[in-house]
Amino acid sequence: MTSSQSTTSNPYPRSLFWFRRDLRHTDNAGLYRALTQSAQVHCVFVFDKTILDALPNKADRRVEFIWESVRELQTALREAGGDLIVLHAHAEQAIPALAASLDVQAVFTNEDYEPSALVRDDSVATALAAQGRAFHAFKDHAIFAADEVMSKTGQPYSVFTPYKNAWLRKLNEHGSDFYVRAYPCENYWHKLAAPTKGLAQTDDLPSLEAMGFARTNLLSIPIPTGMRGALQVFDEFMPRMDRYFDQRNFPAVRGVSYLSVHNRFGTISPRYLARLAWQRNTHGASGWLNELVWRDFYFHILTHYPHVVGHAFKRKYENLAWENDAEKFAAWCEARTGYPIVDAAMQQILQTGFMHNRLRMIVASFLTKHLLIDWRWGERFFAEHLNDFDLAANNGGWQWAASTGCDAQPYFRIFNPVMQSEKFDAEGKFIRRYLPALEKVPSKFIHAPWTMPSLEQKLAGCVIGTDYPAPIVEHAVAREKALALFKVLG
Numbered sequence: 001m002t003s004s005q006s007t008t009s010n011p012y013p014r015s016l017f018w019f020r021r022d023l024r025h026t027d028n029a030g031l032y033r034a035l036t037q038s039a040q041v042h043c044v045f046v047f048d049k050t051i052l053d054a055l056p057n058k059a060d061r062r063v064e065f066i067w068e069s070v071r072e073l074q075t076a077l078r079e080a081g082g083d084l085i086v087l088h089a090h091a092e093q094a095i096p097a098l099a100a101s102l103d104v105q106a107v108f109t110n111e112d113y114e115p116s117a118l119v120r121d122d123s124v125a126t127a128l129a130a131q132g133r134a135f136h137a138f139k140d141h142a143i144f145a146a147d148e149v150m151s152k153t154g155q156p157y158s159v160f161t162p163y164k165n166a167w168l169r170k171l172n173e174h175g176s177d178f179y180v181r182a183y184p185c186e187n188y189w190h191k192l193a194a195p196t197k198g199l200a201q202t203d204d205l206p207s208l209e210a211m212g213f214a215r216t217n218l219l220s221i222p223i224p225t226g227m228r229g230a231l232q233v234f235d236e237f238m239p240r241m242d243r244y245f246d247q248r249n250f251p252a253v254r255g256v257s258y259l260s261v262h263n264r265f266g267t268i269s270p271r272y273l274a275r276l277a278w279q280r281n282t283h284g285a286s287g288w289l290n291e292l293v294w295r296d297f298y299f300h301i302l303t304h305y306p307h308v309v310g311h312a313f314k315r316k317y318e319n320l321a322w323e324n325d326a327e328k329f330a331a332w333c334e335a336r337t338g339y340p341i342v343d344a345a346m347q348q349i350l351q352t353g354f355m356h357n358r359l360r361m362i363v364a365s366f367l368t369k370h371l372l373i374d375w376r377w378g379e380r381f382f383a384e385h386l387n388d389f390d391l392a393a394n395n396g397g398w399q400w401a402a403s404t405g406c407d408a409q410p411y412f413r414i415f416n417p418v419m420q421s422e423k424f425d426a427e428g429k430f431i432r433r434y435l436p437a438l439e440k441v442p443s444k445f446i447h448a449p450w451t452m453p454s455l456e457q458k459l460a461g462c463v464i465g466t467d468y469p470a471p472i473v474e475h476a477v478a479r480e481k482a483l484a485l486f487k488v489l490g
Contacts, residue, residue, distance in 0.1 A: 022266035032183035072226035082192025156304035245287030341421035364401030
């Protein structure tokens with residue numbers, strides 16, 4: 001795959017821009033490069049059969065989110081004088097074939113750092129080269145990627161804090177918004193290729209049903225989609241940004257941004273978000289900017305330590321003697337652990353495809369450190385259920401929780417689920433929202449309902465073992481077993 005960040009003095013007569021995880025026609029690095037380097041630019045999005053056919057759930061909220069966002073993008077491009085060709089095909093074959101049909105000289109896109117995407121892009125670039133066409137990919141969904149943030153010795157980072165410090169130094173080194181300024185695509189929309197009868201006439205946007213998928217509860221949750229949805233979510237978050245640092249850990253409070261799915265599919269520019277947070281420069285805004293740094297950090301890890309896909313970052317923990325009890329895993333997946341904060345969190349992801357970040361840490365710690373189940377089992381579950389699933393962040397988060405990843409904290413960090421519940425959902429508001437069986441449980445028992453006297457259980461309509469499960473493990477016992485598991489390998 002060839003990648004270029006430079007402009008050329010000889011613009012291409014015709015180019016093709018390939019949208020992927022960047023579903024917006026504003027402040028889009030690759031689209032801007034295509035428009036400024038070409039006399040005319042066609043646009044395409046491919047519902048890639050290679051990806052879609054592998055999804056086990058055909059009522060997948062992510063596919064519906066993408067479909068709605070692509071529909072909006074197509075309308076926006078038409079309003080700007082262009083169009084969006086939408087295909088349901090295998091991208092590796094479809095992109096070179098479309099490039100030949102349109103007789104373009106180059107295909108532009110934005111980089112994707114996942115291993116399967118790199119293989120796909122290499123294949124596309126090779127096929128295009130055989131046709132005499134160029135392939136250019138640009139950084140767009142990270143602020144800093146590849147080798148842009150490295151140690152003083154030129155080595156990649158493996159611990160977040162020094163990476164963050166270097167990331168912030170680089171952001172500030174020009175004393176302006178140099179690295180986060182917008183790409184003014186709108187100045188060049190007149191170069192977008194107008195709809196063409198036949199090949200590029202895309203009124204027949206393939207329906208979800210035609211692609212083998214069904215509608216979900218996405219729009220009734222509701223989760224706003226597309227560029228307008230992203231701006232709606234961000235505008236709602238802006239007045240709360242300054243309180244982010246203080247409220248981010250409480251799942252019953254609207255403390256987080258809820259932009260993760262929009263970041264995942266690029267319906268809003270990461271540069272726009274980083275620029276506003278950086279310029280705001282309050283305690284809360286800096287805390288939120290920190291989350292964008294984490295996002296880049298996990299891309300950095302995936303790029304420089306690709307063995308993390310399927311393997312422990314800390315190689316000595318590759319062969320931990322996980323118990324991998326299938327019945328306990330099923331209880332975790334189905335919100336039947338007997339620990340309310342864990343079960344409420346699992347109900348949240350099952351019902352909405354979203355899980356609050358604090359809860360992700362709690363349930364991941366519980367699976368790996370209480371049930372002694374391989375982090376890869378949980379990673380796969382999240383990959384199937386999270387609307388905002390991103391390989392780099394999901395892998396990084398799970399390995400952080402399991403203490404197998406790039407983390408300065410030792411393996412004996414084991415979250416006590418009851419203490420976490422008491423601290424971050426003190427009144428049990430979040431728990432009651434997702435576990436109606438506990439609705440009438442007094443607050444003093446809501447975090448550990450098995451401690452209720454039998455009479456109080458009956459009065460609350462929550463008999464443990466009947467209306468709500470008893471804990472499948474005891475915290476103190478599980479903690480000692482987890483410590484022993486890790487100590488064997490030092």
